[in-house]
Amino acid sequence: MTVARFWRKIPNRYNLIGTHCTTCGKHYFPPRTMCPTCRRDGKMEAHKFQGKGEVVTYTVIHTAAKGYEMQAPYNLAIIKLDEGPSLTGQVVCGQEEMEIGMRVRSVFRKLGEESEKGMIYYGTKFVPE
């Protein structure tokens, strides 16, 4: 990931900033500039998600991608936020604690790093609530 690409997404990664359509009330994460339901009638505003939700489904990664070897095995889940949208995120807990439907809350963690001398990427992960 380039420095600029990470930097552009800091509000979304650090604080789960998405969007909310004031016309139909639907929330979006990642943010959308246009409401796909209301189209030109939609009025979008920035929305900070509470960071609470439930696990829709999950998998346990044993063969990790480069840079994540030390963390394996780790839990990767689809999390449905209480406001509606779903996102993919890491759930930091033991594999035995994972369960479909479990409640989770967001925490601030290191997502990865470019290299030993490169920049460090921070952002949101989840833990059992």
Added chain:
Amino acid sequence: MEVGIVSYGAYVPRYRIKLEEIAAVWGDDAKSIIGGLKVKEKSVPDLDEDAITISVEAARNAINRGNVDASRLGAIYCGSESHPYAVKPTSTIVAAAVGAEPNLTAADFEFACKAGTAAIQACMGLVGAGMIDIGLAIGADVSQGAPGDALEYTAAAGGAAYIIGSSDLAAVIEDTFSFTTDTPDFWRREGMPYPEHGGRFTGEPGYFKHVTSAASGLMDKLGTKPSDYDYAVFHQPNGKFPQNVARKLGFTPDQIKAGLVVPMLGNTYSGSCMIGLAAILDQAVEGDRIFMTAFGSGAGSDAFSITVTDRIEEIRDAGPKVEELLQNPIYMNYATYAKHKGKIKVS
């Protein structure tokens, strides 16, 4: 103008290692180590935790506990000796993560284990001078100790954050007093992964001289004595030093009991004294007086005299208490601990 603590928050990672486990690896007598240090276990960061993530979690706990509008923060100062970047402030990342950007000043502080209390003093100055509305002072570390070194038994991870202001105070800071000298008791050179120390030299000329001088200096300045305080907390590199310095100064074991978190937490360096203060605020009531003295090698001590207000009751339960943060730990063996601490390198 009265200046003090608007809110506070602490954070401790969930992992722990028992001192027996470390002693077994190095062939040391666990009983004598635990008896000598008066520490049973210490916290260990997760693989994706560092001084920045700990600072953010502690800061968010402080902001939520006090229901504080983060855009009011005029300054964020982060004290640590394990800032993940040598150049790129921890405080800017914290500012973004708590929603305080962009109209504020921010900087990272370093003064061994007392960088966080130096940050509190800087915020007190800015608030007292009317330059800012409220400021955020953090002390957080993922402490380093070389494998096999005496420090490895206590070097832990954790932090605490304090919002300093002049209104809606949960505790008033009546005054502060510092004592600073050039004492090379402990250091880490640029680029080196682990600190070096002067062994027993860290005791008398380092810790005890500075803590007693700052503490006595503040009590002389205020005309107070140890019996005027309900609670006292001192920097906790181990369990023995704060108990000995408290006795030397005339404080009783009862006064330091609530803030003595080191036996089950270890030495969180910049977070040490500040987590101890958080543990006291978790149970103090209106009118209680707290005496705090931090120590940072190199060397210096910051002493504070604090009085709790009735607002503590309003905010206390809105954030995790230190006792709660120490509950339900996950214990690990030395090999997993070494992996978490980056002592195992993979190419």
